[in-house]
Amino acid sequence: MCGIVGYKGKQQPKEILIEGLKNLEYRGYDSSGIALKDGNEIQVIRSVGKISCLEEKVNSEKLLDARMGIAHTRWATHGVPSVENAHPHRVGKVTLVHNGIIENASELKEKLLKEGVVFNSETDTEVACAVINKYYEGDAVKAINKAIKELKGSYAFCIFFEDSDKLYAVRKDSPLIVGYGDDEIYVASDIAAIINYTNQYSLLEENEVCEIDKDVKVTLNGKKVKKEILTATISADSKDKCGYEHYMLKEIMEEPVVLEKTLKPYVDNLDKLPDLTEYEEIHIVACGSAMYAGMIGKTLIEENANLRVTVEVASEYRYKKVIYDRKTLVILISQSGETADTIAAMRKAKMAGIETLAIVNVVGSTIARESGSQIFIEAGPEIAVATTKAYMLQVAILSLLAYKAALSSGLDDKNVMAEIKKIPRMVREILDRRDDYLEIAKAIYKREDIFFIGRKIDYAVSMEGSLKLKEVSYIHSEAYQAGELKHGTISLVDDGTPVISIITDKDIREKTISNVQEVKARGAKCIIISNEEITGYDHLIQVPEMSNFFQPLVVVPCLQLIAYEVAKLRGCDIDKPKNLAKSVTVE
């Protein structure tokens, strides 16, 4: 959510900043800007819309002969997307870009207005800029340290001062890294921004102030801190679309490969995974799709290991009363490892002395570093805003955890392990049936309401199917427990309303089919995804039958591809759906 790039070195930074922003565009894309500095001269160029709009504007202006610059792509929080609200912001001698939210911005603004400060935007960022400027008397580190004591909320700042040739960075609850090139130093909110230039970087910790001249000096409360230099494992070409029209499609098509990579360490070797049956209760906490992956995990663990599991939305969990009166494990699921609410939920559990386990993609992210233990999924960079392959891997890991817990609870079924080895191939076969998904998409893409139904694990899967469809195609969609639809929502079903039913759980199959009959009787267009041949409806996608642990893994790709094809037919901006951003680092 929002992206930052900073540069100090021997080159004119325009290309580096614009390219960095393009690589970060998936994190926010409603407006953007750059600031260049040459001696005491500062040039700020900002634009609404995509980075390409900013690029056009930058290319049309005569630029300063700068060797230092900062840049930002924004996902609006305080204030509409507009040129005035876009970053960088400038107050007095301070120019900066900001990720995060300053929660006490209105209070601080009121005071600053009384002191005569004039504001040109509606943003909390400009307020933070004014606070730093207020304390700036020639010593930048001192001013930053004084200012961050006053700022409440989350921030990652990249800053320069009018009368200094140094670049500064500081962060709290929002990630920021420093990259090392050849006599060139970079600042970025995400390694993806600078991976074309360097894979050597350090993570800035909370409130460390980074001062960049020819070298990098990092201090915490005035004391020097030695930073470890890390090597990024993502490669520059992992950001390539590899010939696919969209990242979303590319990432779905990568699922067999990333499944293989993620599952491999555990094939015939479940010892590497924690045994959930050592706990009396499991809390799975996450947001969005990651939370829906948790719903699948809950169903599998409860059904197969007889263990109590609750799934909670992190933004609720962090504030609600949670009763920890049993031996509890809190499982945090997060692709980015930087989702603000999930981080807060993790910290809450840790404060209460509760063990935490993270299922996470980004090594070095806050959740990866702060959780008690970690299971890494091997998704690689996920660029499309709507998650696909990372969600798939979250589900796969939860399925393995459930299987291991089931074995500990007395399950004696060795066939499941043999099945794990076949999963990548089976998923590949499902992905190959593109024509089937396109045919369904053609039948439904003009509708404005679509329903998904299922029971038990099929309901858990359908929730993600519905979310995927609505976020990329903007069609209103809801998922219902199949038996619940008639308690109100069935009033919305009429002639031609698409209802996508997932029917893989044999125990409850007949019940769900009755519910499909109910909607069919009201004119619904019935699309069935099942591991059995079910005839008499408009469309059937038959998936292979698998053990209950891994059955969702062959259904999920069908739903993702239907969502993709529908969005494409509707001409949507598939990789960057409106109003969304990858990695929600604010509350």
Ligand code: F6R
């Ligand atoms: C939906 C989507 C989001 C994320 C959610 C959590 O396609 O991508 O719902 O799943 O914002 O993000 P992470 O997993 O990074 O914590």
